[in-house]
Amino acid sequence: MEFILTFAFALGVTFLFINQSLNLTAGYLNHYVNxxxxxxxxxxxxxNNVYENNINYARDRAQEVFRRFPLKELGIDADFQVVTRNEGSALFSGTTSTFKKSLSSLPIIGGGEKATLLSESFLGKEPLRFTCFQMICAAMTGNTQKCQTTSNLDIVPYDNGC
Incomplete structure (x- = not known):
């Protein structure tokens, strides 16, 4: 009887650690993709010169990069969101990814509840080329009204250091 209890306990702890290591691996992979x-x-x-179009293109590009990785084949059904500075603050713009994983493969040990795992990557957004153009044009002309289109002045911002 003692052997069976010890064996069952050792097997349960082994499965618990294996499941936790798989959860950590899934979490790190999800965080990398995010x-x-x-x-x-x-x-x-x-x-282009329209701010919203640039943001929408950037959002589509981020979703395309996220979908490129086969997370669903690895058991990660992640909900991916892009947070723009219009939806939050400029400090918290970037991407988030949320998914659920079971903490234990045995419902007796660790329960049957699934944990919600969240990955956030708030890198922000680089200024757009048109925004840089407007800032450089305003600094050169002293008037922001002349800087609404790129046809008024030829400016080449080589780096995005505006």
Missing amino acids: FMASRAYLVHDAG
Whole structure:
């Protein structure tokens, strides 16, 4: 009887640690994919003069990068969201990914509840080229009204250091 109890306990603890290591691996993988999508959102610029179009293109690009990784095949059914600075603050713009995983493979040990795992990557958003153009044009002309279109002045911002 003691052997059976000891064996069952050892087997339960082994399964618990294996399940926890798989959960950690899934969490790290999800966080990596979320970070890659956040980087795509950070730097993507469509090059047009409409702010909302640029943000929508960057959001689509981030979702495309996130979908490129086969998370569902690995048992991760993640809910991916892009948070723009219009929806939150400029400090908290980036991407989030949420998914649920069971903490234990045995309902007796650890319960049958699933834990909600959240990955956040708030890298922000680089200024758009048109925004840089407007800032450089306003600094050169002293008038922001002349800087509404790119046809008024030829400016080449080589780096995005505006």
